[in-house]
Amino acid sequence: MTGYASGQGAHGRYGWTWDLRAVNGRGLDLRLRVPDWIEGLEPALRARLTKALGRGNVTVSLKVQAQDGGAAAQLDTDQLDRVLAAMTEIESRAMALGLSLAPANAADVLALRGVFEPGAQDEDTADLGKALAADFEAVLSSFQSMRRREGAALAEVLTGQLDRIAELTDAAATAAEARRPETEANFRAALQRVMDNTDTVEESRIAQELAVLAVKSDVTEEIDRLRSHVAAARDLIAGGSPAGRKLDFLAQEFNREANTLCSKAQSSALTSVGLELKSVIEQMREQVQNVE
Structure with a gap:
């Protein structure tokens, strides 16, 4: 999820400004631009962000300046x-x-x-580093609050899309049931045509082949799996913990079942439902990329 936060602080003769922002990403990519003369600061911030975040392209910028006009700037x-x-x-x-x-x-x-930095290489920066790390917590908290607000809004969008997928799954089940008499009649007619035009193929063999075709046109399993995926996705959203990768996987499974449903449709009504399912699932997949 996207997010932004900024902050300012001071310690001793130094003042600073923070800039923390993130855009969507499949994994966690941290980019830190902090003064390298403050010993241990970058690894400490990196460890804190890794613990707090799961996904996103995250950039942290820190500018530190001396406030007393002393020899705080140095050209390397x-x-x-x-x-x-x-x-x-x-x-x-x-x-x-x-x-x-x-x-x-x-x-x-x-x-x-590294070209032009505050000239603190000859100073003990341990206290400054601790002050910066402590101040960063407030910035990170503000950043997380913004992401939680976005997450709540995103959860509403995903829930609405899941509601629509559930409705379309029910519609697919209804369409599949409605086509059953026609499908059975077609199979019986096909069997009769074959029996009327052959003297060498056993009737039992033909019946077996037609039974295989009937199984291949049955969409019961696809509908059951779609319903199961809807329930699993709802549980992940309600769980509150990072679920982006799991939802991404479920979105792929949704799409797989919708594709199979369309390939087995054999009726315009079921094909129409399957195509709309694919459209909603694709919209959901795009939104899932924003979930941590």
Whole structure:
């Protein structure tokens, strides 16, 4: 699920701003942009996010600045040299391929990680790291609250889609029952035509083959499985725990049963129900991608 939160804080001579946001993703992809001179901060944040989140492409940005006007900013010339060398190599390769790159300015270079950072490498940053980790909890809580609100709205959408799938499954059962007399009459007529035009095939053998055809046209199992999948999906949504991957699997199973139902339809009414089922299931599959 998508989500966003921001926050500000201060400790000692440092102030900071947080930016935490996420977009939908099949797995959990964490991207952290935090000052690397604060020892242990990035792994601590990564561990906390991994524990709290199950899915999504999550980005955390932290900007830390000294508030006292001291020597809090430092240019890392070694890192600058590495960055400039890499930029030169990139430009050379691009020119060799006939590509033209937009020129970078000094502000672009300074914004790159590690080039220009608060000059705290000679300080003990343990206390600052603890303060940041503690402050991050409030940001994460706000972020989770937003995701829960979105999750509640999404649960309503999915529940409505499941209600529609249940209705269509009942309609499929009704259509299947309505076609039964016609199907049986067709089988009997087919059997009679074969018996009238052959002297070599045993009647029992023909009956067996027609019985196989009858089984292949029976959609009872598909309807039963669709109902079972609806019940399982409702339980997952009501459970409250992360269920995105399980719902994704169920959506695939829904689609499998709907495809089989259409292939066995042999009536326009049942085919129509099957096609609408496939449409609703596809809509549900798209929404399930947003579920953690």
